Amino acid sequence: CSFSNQGSSRWLTSHLDATGISEADLLWVNASDGLYQIRELYGRPTFALGQAASDALTAADMPHTMVPHPQYHKRFNSSEPYELMSLIQTALKK
Numbered sequence: 001c002s003f004s005n006q007g008s009s010r011w012l013t014s015h016l017d018a019t020g021i022s023e024a025d026l027l028w029v030n031a032s033d034g035l036y037q038i039r040e041l042y043g044r045p046t047f048a049l050g051q052a053a054s055d056a057l058t059a060a061d062m063p064h065t066m067v068p069h070p071q072y073h074k075r076f077n078s079s080e081p082y083e084l085m086s087l088i089q090t091a092l093k094k
Contacts, residue, residue, distance in 0.1 A: 008070035012082075019085045025092055031056040038062060045091040047084060 016023060027044075029037055031053040038046055039062070046062060048054035050069030057064045067084045068077070 008074050011074050012070040015082055015085060016088075019089065021085065021088050021092070026088070035060050035062065045087070045094075047087060049084070 013023075016026075027037065029035060031048075031050075035056060038044075038057075046057065046064040048057050048064045048066040050072065051066070053069075054064065054066040065087065067073075067082075067087065070082070070084075073080075073082050
């Protein structure tokens with residue numbers, strides 16, 4: 001996700017690593033661009049990290065599952081597991 005040691009990107013990267021999820025198995029796209037790349041991966045689950053991403057995917061008529069943005073989860077639910085990790089693990093098993 002990020003080589004930066006700041007913000008939610010590093011937090012998300014560390015959670016992926018701790019869960020054993022390789023970023024080589026994932027495609028990250030910013031909500032403001034690159035949505036066409038997701039269409040090219042037809043049949044793969046798509047997860048929107050937060051409302052802005054969900055709104056962009058909805059506007060593009062692309063099915064997805066919305067989870068809280070990592071920053072939101074880190075700030076308000078840090079004692080709970082981040083739902084995205086189990087969703088990714090399940091998707092990779094298919």
